[in-house]
Amino acid sequence: MDGVRYLVSPDPPIGRNTPIPVGAVCAPGQADDRVRLRVDSITKWYADQVALADVAFDIQAGEIIGIIGPNGAGKTTLLEALAGILPTETSDVQWLGTPLPPSRRREAMFYLPDGVRPYQDQPVGRVLSFFADVYRRSADEITDTIEAVGLTPVLHKRVHSLSKGYGRRLMLALGLLTPHPLLLMDEPFDGFDLRQTREIVGVLRKEVTKGRTLALAIHGLLDAERVCDRFILLTDGRVRGVGTLNDLRGRTGLTGVSLEDIFLALT
Amino acid sequence: MRSPETFRVRDAPLWPLLVKELWEILGGRALWTMLLLMCPLIGYSFFQAVSLYGEASAAGQQSPVLASSLSPLDGVLVPTLGASYVAVTLLFPFVAIRVLGQEKESGALRLLIQLPYRSSTLVAAKLVAVLAAWVLSSVPAFSALAIWRMLGGHLSAPETLNLLFGHLLYGLLVGAIALFAASVSESAATAAIVALTFTIGSWVLDFTVAGHPGLLDWVARLSLTQVLRTFEQGLLSAGLVAGIVTAVIGFAALATVWLPPGVHVPNKLVRSIVCVLVAAIALGLATQIRLSIDVTEDQRNSFPIADQRVLATLAEPLVVTVHLAPEDPRYTDLQRNVLAKLQRVMPKLSILLASARQSLAANAGDDRYGEVEYAYGGRSDISRSTSPREILPLLYALAGVSPPAPASGGDYPGYPLVARGELALLWFFGALPLCIALVWWRSRRLPIDYRKLTKEA
Numbered sequence: 001m002d003g004v005r006y007l008v009s010p011d012p013p014i015g016r017n018t019p020i021p022v023g024a025v026c027a028p029g030q031a032d033d034r035v036r037l038r039v040d041s042i043t044k045w046y047a048d049q050v051a052l053a054d055v056a057f058d059i060q061a062g063e064i065i066g067i068i069g070p071n072g073a074g075k076t077t078l079l080e081a082l083a084g085i086l087p088t089e090t091s092d093v094q095w096l097g098t099p100l101p102p103s104r105r106r107e108a109m110f111y112l113p114d115g116v117r118p119y120q121d122q123p124v125g126r127v128l129s130f131f132a133d134v135y136r137r138s139a140d141e142i143t144d145t146i147e148a149v150g151l152t153p154v155l156h157k158r159v160h161s162l163s164k165g166y167g168r169r170l171m172l173a174l175g176l177l178t179p180h181p182l183l184l185m186d187e188p189f190d191g192f193d194l195r196q197t198r199e200i201v202g203v204l205r206k207e208v209t210k211g212r213t214l215a216l217a218i219h220g221l222l223d224a225e226r227v228c229d230r231f232i233l234l235t236d237g238r239v240r241g242v243g244t245l246n247d248l249r250g251r252t253g254l255t256g257v258s259l260e261d262i263f264l265a266l267t
Numbered sequence: 268m269r270s271p272e273t274f275r276v277r278d279a280p281l282w283p284l285l286v287k288e289l290w291e292i293l294g295g296r297a298l299w300t301m302l303l304l305m306c307p308l309i310g311y312s313f314f315q316a317v318s319l320y321g322e323a324s325a326a327g328q329q330s331p332v333l334a335s336s337l338s339p340l341d342g343v344l345v346p347t348l349g350a351s352y353v354a355v356t357l358l359f360p361f362v363a364i365r366v367l368g369q370e371k372e373s374g375a376l377r378l379l380i381q382l383p384y385r386s387s388t389l390v391a392a393k394l395v396a397v398l399a400a401w402v403l404s405s406v407p408a409f410s411a412l413a414i415w416r417m418l419g420g421h422l423s424a425p426e427t428l429n430l431l432f433g434h435l436l437y438g439l440l441v442g443a444i445a446l447f448a449a450s451v452s453e454s455a456a457t458a459a460i461v462a463l464t465f466t467i468g469s470w471v472l473d474f475t476v477a478g479h480p481g482l483l484d485w486v487a488r489l490s491l492t493q494v495l496r497t498f499e500q501g502l503l504s505a506g507l508v509a510g511i512v513t514a515v516i517g518f519a520a521l522a523t524v525w526l527p528p529g530v531h532v533p534n535k536l537v538r539s540i541v542c543v544l545v546a547a548i549a550l551g552l553a554t555q556i557r558l559s560i561d562v563t564e565d566q567r568n569s570f571p572i573a574d575q576r577v578l579a580t581l582a583e584p585l586v587v588t589v590h591l592a593p594e595d596p597r598y599t600d601l602q603r604n605v606l607a608k609l610q611r612v613m614p615k616l617s618i619l620l621a622s623a624r625q626s627l628a629a630n631a632g633d634d635r636y637g638e639v640e641y642a643y644g645g646r647s648d649i650s651r652s653t654s655p656r657e658i659l660p661l662l663y664a665l666a667g668v669s670p671p672a673p674a675s676g677g678d679y680p681g682y683p684l685v686a687r688g689e690l691a692l693l694w695f696f697g698a699l700p701l702c703i704a705l706v707w708w709r710s711r712r713l714p715i716d717y718r719k720l721t722k723e724a
Contacts, residue, residue, distance in 0.1 A: 085377055087531040102529050106381040118375035119287075121294035125720050133283035134382055146720055155720055174378065 034060040036213055037109075037182060040092040042081050044074075044237070051077045052088070052237045059182065059215055062208055066228030067217040068263065074237040075217035076114065079184045082215075083111035110178040112171050114186035114217075120160035124151060124170055127159060131177045142177070148203050149173045164191035172200065182213045189223045201227045225259040235267040279383035281392070288366065288396035297365045298400050299707040301358040302407070303700050305351065309407040310695020312350035316343045317418070317688035324683030334681035338565060340426045343415055345499045348434055351408045352495060355401070355438050356470075360462035362400050363445030366393045367522070368455035377528070386526045390446060390519050397442030401435065408434075410699060414691050421682035425562035426501055433498025436511045440494060441466060443518035450525040466491060501563030506556035513553055517546030559611055565679035568608060573671035574659055575612050581643070581666050584615040588640040590633070593620065600653040601639065608655070641665060 037059040044052040052074050059065050067075045080086035082093065084102030093100050095108050119127050128151070132142045146152055149169045154162060162170065168191045175183050188204070189197045204214055204227060218224040224231065231248065233241040241248050245262070249255060252265040292298055320342040327334035370376040379389060416422060441462075448461035469491040487493075494511055497504050524538045561568040569575060587606065591598040609616050621635070637651050641658070643665040650661055663670045 080377075083381065083529075085380060085527075085529045087529055106383070110381055111377070113374055113377050116374035116377065118370075118373060118378055119291065119294075120373060122290060126290060128720060130283055130287045133286075134279055136280065142720055 034062075036061045036096060038094040038097070039082065040094065041090045042078065042088055042092070043090040044077055044081055044086070044088045050237050052081060054090070055234075055237070055239050057232050057239060057242050059213055060230075061213055062211060063229040064204060064208055064214045064216060064227055065230045065232065066224040067215060067232045067234055068221065068224050068228075068259070069219065069234035069267075071219060073219075073234045075219070075234060076186050077237070078234065079111055079186055079215070079217050080113075083109060083184055085111065106180075108180060109182035109184055110175060110180040111184040112175040112186060112188070114190065116171060117159050117162070117167050118171075118174070121158060123156055123158055124162065124166075125155040127170065128155075128173060128177065131174050135177060135179055137177055145173050145176045148206070149176065150199070165193075165196060168192065169200075172203070176203075176207060181211070182215065183207075184215045184217075186217045187219065188216055189218065189220065189227075197223060197226070221258070221260045221263060231259065233263055233266055240266045281388070284382075284384060284388070284392045285395060288392045289399055291369070292362070292366055292396045292400050293710050295362075295365050295369065297362045298403065299703065301354065301362055302404055302703050304358060305354045305404060305407045306695050306700045306703070308354055309347060309350045309411055310692060310699075313343070313347045313411040313414070313695070314688040314692050316346040317415070317420075317686055317691070321685045321687070324685045327681060327683035328685070331680075334683045335565075335679050337681040337683045338563075338679075339415070339421050339682055339684075340423065340430070340501060340563065343420065344412075344422075344427060344430055347411045348408055348430060351405065351434060352437065352492075354404070355434070355441055356466045356491075357463075359401070359404065359438060359441050360445040360448070360466060361459060362404070363397045363442040364449045364455050364458045364462060366396050366400075367446055367449035367526075368452075368458050371449065371453070372455060376526075380527055380529075386523045387520075390450075390523045390526060393446055393522075394439070394443065394515075394519055397446065398435075398439060401438035401442065404438075405431075405434070406703075407695065407699060410694065411691070414694065418684065418686040418688075420684050420686065423562075423564040426564060429501065429503050429562045430498050432503075433495050436508065436515075437491070437494050439515050440491065440511055440518075443515040443522070446522040447518040447525070450522040497559075500568060501561060502559050502568050503562050504556075504559040506553050506558070509553035509556055510550055513546055513549040517542060517549075520546070557610070557614055561611070569611065570608050570655060570659065571671075571674060573674050574655075577663070577668060577671050578609070578612045578659075580668070581613060581662075582615070583644045583666075584617060585609070585613055585662070586617045586619065586642040588619045588621055588642070590621040590635045590638045590640075597637065597653055604653055605655050605658050 035058045039055060039057050039059075042052050042055045043050070055074075055078060067078060069075050077086065081088045081091060082105070084091075084105035088102075091102055093102075093105070100108060119130075128142065128146065131137075137145075146155070149172050151166070151169050151173055154166050157166075159167070159170065168188070172185075172188060175185060189200060192200060204216075208214060216224075216228065218228070225245065230242070230244050232239060233248070241251060241262075243251070245259060248259075248262045248266070249257060252262050254261060254265060320337070320339070323342070324334075324337055327337050367376075370379055380386070384392075412422065412427065444465045445458070445462040448458040448465075449455070452458035452461055469489075472487050472490040473492055494507070497507050520542045521539055524535050524542060559568075570578065587609075589598065589601065591601070606616075606618055610618075638649050639651065639658075640647055640649050641661060643662065644667075646665050648661050648665055650658055652658055660670055
């Protein structure tokens with residue numbers, strides 16, 4: 001399916017040995033300078049039920065974009081399809097204007113799934129060391145990451161003994177240790193209280209200032225409103241709206257309302 | 268400040284992956300539990316083997332002829348490592364499945380496949396971990412060999428290393444099957460069923476169809492237990508080694524195909540069929556390799572050297588037609604004493620069973636039953652013997668060559684040893700399990716270099 005689409009694409013797909021462009025500016029007319037990732041179409045069926053129906057949107061450089069929707073809307077499916085770890089019927093994705101096949105998505109983006117406790121028999125420090133060594137992170141980068149997410153007190157603990165919040169912090173730390181320009185995170189605030197959520201929002205904001213782009217799947221609308229620059233509203237596998245809070249307010253004709261009201265109006 | 272970058276597959280260092288796999292296999296309970304279970308299993312087998320060998324040796328010390336039949340390979344090594352074979356067959360799949368199954372069940376696989384490694388690299392690293400697990404799980408067997416030496420027993424290095432090599436290949440094969448099972452299964456339990464279908468299914472093949480002619484005989488040869496028999500007989504067969512290595516690579520390739528979750532199942536099926544076809548061709552080629560080395564000290568798989576030299580000069584095809592049922596003990600004797608040795612020295616040997624449907628009952632009234640016909644160079648002769656002492660002169664007569672003069676000296680002396688293995692029981696039932704438990708406990712407390720993880724340090 002990908003191959004067919006690439007044949008009609010103006011650009012050849014990123015080849016097996018072609019380096020993924022990181023900061024290259026797209027050719028005029030191909031894409032907005034700020035658009036880092038363009039999803040022209042992702043469709044996913046489970047048997048006779050559509051999970052993602054021709055989903056299309058784009059992600060701009062240096063933003064935090066929230067994929068918003070109720071449980072079962074297709075947020076996780078969308079992230080997994082985007083990351084190339086879920087087979088899809090169509091997956092037409094461009095990275096800086098160049099088609100990016102699913103097999104090479106991992107070179108441009110890293111996906112942090114929800115509910116994963118990796119390597120449960122190992123101490124937290126060892127799991128972090130593994131990721132840091134794979135990506136050849138410096139000692140400063142490792143310690144900065146650990147301090148930023150507040151994992152220092154549990155470095156000796158085994159992963160299976162971590163609380164839900166610390167488990168979430170571990171996943172976040174692993175994501176921050178990766179060097180990818182785009183980080184996809186599924187429910188990053190699940191398990192955090194208000195204070196912890198604000199703390200983690202600060203960490204994510206700081207990461208964006210370093211030049212990273214974040215796409216977060218969030219079902220809590222308050223959390224989403226607090227952290228995201230733009231939103232993709234998703235229900236039943238269909239995109240109901242994309243834009244900033246003001247864009248969405250304009251689309252609904254509602255002024256001064258919250259994301260919750262907009263969501264209810266659009267879905 | 269860290270700038271965003273992309274990370275390409277060839278940039279990633281391999282050692283963190285290998286270290287992670289080793290930690291993972293050491294960190295789980297499966298390997299250690301298997302090790303603890305293997306202690307009494309191997310210990311009792313070793314004790315029984317030493318006791319029986321000692322009883323036979325007591326008689327052998329009075330008679331040099333009897334002593335020459337006492338080989339530690341048959342008397343001690345094979346039975347002791349046989350217990351290891353049972354454990355590897357029944358327990359090792361669980362250890363190997365854990366290498367991948369744990370990551371699948373915890374969801375960590377979704378992180379792992381995003382790391383900058385090829386799927387084949389991930390599977391290869393896991394196979395290295397399986398190899399390490401086999402080495403660790405062989406500690407009780409290694410200690411049995413050490414105790415045998417301490418008791419004064421004889422070990423022939425080529426025999427011992429060859430047998431250990433066979434067990435290593437068998438362990439790798441079981442490990443590769445388990446990895447494949449884990450890659451195609453959603454849960455470790457399903458993977459265990461798939462893996463045990465291969466290993467225990469081999470026993471079923473041995474019990475039900477082995478010894479039957481024709482297609483059933485071919486099916487019986489697919490049994491995994493066939494892997495070890497040649498090594499246990501003291502033969503290092505290049506064809507067998509190539510076949511096992513091919514099978515290991517084949518199962519690893521299948522695991523590689525099924526590892527990435529982002530590929531449609533029909534695509535995986537097509538790739539699997541290609542893998543199976545390539546592996547089948549490679550296995551077919553491996554069966555054509557006739558080279559084998561008799562590593563036994565008594566050269567039991569070979570004729571005397573003088574005869575070997577003469578037989579090797581016989582360039583024409585030799586056709587042996589056997590009028591015996593495959594399950595007839597005489598056929599087994601003939602196969603072991605004559606035909607297998609001829610196969611190693613005469614590449615143009617053809618062995619035919621006179622009737623593919625022969626059985627002992629069906630041939631009760633057949634006058635020719637029991638005859639073996641040898642045809643060479645347009646001449647033929649018949650014998651009912653299963654001894655090389657009668658058949659080799661027959662072959663020399665057919666070929667028109669003179670029998671070689673019997674060489675003197677170099678006879679296998681045998682290694683009788685009357686030893687008591689009771690002390691070994693203390694080791695296998697007490698000290699060794701305790702040591703393993705201590706190492707297990709210690710391995711969970713091995714320090715991590717936290718200096719690079721914390722600024723305070």
